[in-house]
Amino acid sequence: MKRVGILTGREQTFPESIIRSINERGNGETVAEMVKVGGIRLDEPKRYDIIIDRISHEVPYYRAMLKRMALDGTLVVNNPFWWSADDKFFNFSLAAKIGIAIPKTVLLPQQDYIPDITSESLRNLEFPIDWEGICEYVGFPAFLKPFDGGGWKNVSKIWSLEELWHVYNQTGTLCMTLQEGIEFDQFVRCYCVGQERVLVMPYDPSQPYLSGMQYVNVENYLSSELYERVERDVITICKALGYNLNTVEFAIKDGVPYAIDFMNPAPDAELASVGEYNHNWIVNAMTDFVFKKLEEDFEAPEYRWTAMLNPAEKAPKPIVTVKAKTPKAGTVKTAKKTAEKKPKSKPANAE
Numbered sequence: 579m580k581r582v583g584i585l586t587g588r589e590q591t592f593p594e595s596i597i598r599s600i601n602e603r604g605n606g607e608t609v610a611e612m613v614k615v616g617g618i619r620l621d622e623p624k625r626y627d628i629i630i631d632r633i634s635h636e637v638p639y640y641r642a643m644l645k646r647m648a649l650d651g652t653l654v655v656n657n658p659f660w661w662s663a664d665d666k667f668f669n670f671s672l673a674a675k676i677g678i679a680i681p682k683t684v685l686l687p688q689q690d691y692i693p694d695i696t697s698e699s700l701r702n703l704e705f706p707i708d709w710e711g712i713c714e715y716v717g718f719p720a721f722l723k724p725f726d727g728g729g730w731k732n733v734s735k736i737w738s739l740e741e742l743w744h745v746y747n748q749t750g751t752l753c754m755t756l757q758e759g760i761e762f763d764q765f766v767r768c769y770c771v772g773q774e775r776v777l778v779m780p781y782d783p784s785q786p787y788l789s790g791m792q793y794v795n796v797e798n799y800l801s802s803e804l805y806e807r808v809e810r811d812v813i814t815i816c817k818a819l820g821y822n823l824n825t826v827e828f829a830i831k832d833g834v835p836y837a838i839d840f841m842n843p844a845p846d847a848e849l850a851s852v853g854e855y856n857h858n859w860i861v862n863a864m865t866d867f868v869f870k871k872l873e874e875d876f877e878a879p880e881y882r883w884t885a886m887l888n889p890a891e892k893a894p895k896p897i898v899t900v901k902a903k904t905p906k907a908g909t910v911k912t913a914k915k916t917a918e919k920k921p922k923s924k925p926a927n928a929e
Contacts, residue, residue, distance in 0.1 A: 580604070580872050583613035583626040585640060587633035591849040591857065596630065599865040608872060618643050624650040628868055630823070632844045634658060635728075649887075653876060655822045655867075656843040665726040666841045667755050669819065676818055678811050679836045681758035681829075682716050685725060690750045712756060713739050719759035724752050728842060730787045735759060760836045762829035764799065766808060767792075769845065769856070770816045770824050771863040772870070776809045779856055781827070788851045795855075800830075808835050815840050822867065 582600055586593045593612065600610035613629060629647065631654055634640035644658040667685045674680045687703055713720075722745055723733040732752060734745045736759075746754065767781040780799040785791040800808065812826045815837065825845040828835040849857045 579606075580608040580628075581626045582608065582610040582868055583629040584610065585613045585629055585631045585633055585644070587636065589632065589848050592847040592861070593632070595849075595857070595861045596864055599861050600868055603865060603869060608869070610868075615643055618646055622646065622650075624652060626652050628653045628655065628871060630655050630864070630868075631658065631661075635661065635844060648881075653871060656824070657820060659881070660820055661843050664819065664841060666723075666839070667725040669815075669841050670755075670757075672818060673815055673837055673840070676814060678815060679834050681760055681836050681838060683755055683757040684712050684716055686712075686746070686754045686756060688749075688751055688753050689746055692751065709739060709742070713742065716756050716758050719761070721757045721759050722746065722749075722754055723757065725755045726753070726841075757838070760829035760831050760838065762831050762836075764830040766800070766828050766830070766835075768808065768812045768826045768828070769860050769863070770812050770821070770826060771860070772822050772867045773813060773816045773820075775863050775866075776812045777856065777859050777863070778805060778808055778812075779852075783827075788846065788848070790850050790853070793851075793853050793856055795853075804830070804833060804835065811835060811837060823864065 584593045584597055597610045597612070600608060604610070613626070624647070626647065629644065629652055631640070631644055634644055641658055641662060644652075644654050648654050648658060667683065670680050670683050687707065691699075718737050720736045720742075721733060722736050722742065724731070727733075732749065732754075736742045736745060736756070742756070765781050765783055767779050769775075769777040769779070778800065780794045780796045782792050782794055808828055811828075815826055816822075816824050819840075821843050823843060823845065824840065825842040826840040827838050829838050830836070845860075846852060847857060847860045852860075
């Protein structure tokens with residue numbers, strides 16, 4: 579029997595819906611349930627084939643537990659090792675290098691530090707920061723937001739250098755980015771499942787977060803050409819980052835979709851927030867993904883230690899014996915020496 583665990587926080591409808599959907603399709607051969615854990619031992623046996631993680635970014639114990647379960651081959655959605663290492667500024671930098679339109683963005687030093695950090699600890703830090711140059715590069719309006727965050731927490735729209743200083747001085751030990759504000763004509767949020775299935779959702783970020791009013795139903799919201807580009811960019815981003823469940827947000831200006839947020843490995847999927855159609859889509863898509871992985875008898879991600887835990891048996895190389903031929907008398911020829919030197923590289927027109 580295959581087992582699928584759901585690790586979740588306060589959300590209600592998505593965990594309930596995905597568990598019910600998997601169990602209905604599983605017919606007793608695949609069972610989904612809420613994960614229950616306590617003290618985790620070093621020799622803990624494997625409990626689940628797949629775990630869908632919705633909360634470990636906020637509970638360090640869960641993150642450590644998931645890493646331990648991955649050691650035994652459990653597929654964790656999303657990969658807890660990469661999720662721990664990832665951040666939004668790296669995402670922006672990577673996406674820009676692979677051809678995704680990204681607003682101009684600057685990573686800022688922290689405003690404050692833990693008590694043991696002194697001025698001597700920061701000898702490598704430029705001081706004073708070239709605030710005028712940063713603002714000239716990014717422009718206004720801009721968004722000041724954490725380099726590693728979510729849920730629209732600690733996000734501020736900035737209109738001037740003075741306002742930037744005022745808000746920045748209240749960010750404490752948070753590491754922040756300043757990003758160009760795209761005054762968009764259209765805005766979409768996109769689910770992506772399995773790095774291949776995409777749902778493009780018209781979205782109004784001006785409405786209160788989790789209010790249920792952000793997701794709007796508009797027929798033919800994007801032109802077919804723009805829709806195809808958004809879909810392609812979503813898949814490109816998620817494949818580059820390795821996320822099997824993610825959302826990507828685009829602010830669209832003059833026909834250009836700027837990706838402004840795409841580190842959402844536990845995206846909102848609550849019925850009251852995303853609406854019935856979007857909720858059902860993500861439940862069904864994730865159910866399909868789970869069964870596809872179980873039917874494929876998937877291989878766990880390749881970690882550095884995998885080869886050490888499961889060393890491949892090296893087959894001995896076959897010994898080939900070549901019997902020398904005895905030349906007939908009078909037929910021995912001297913090998914012709916070649917004086918020509920090998921070219922260091924192919925000629926330019928060589929095929």
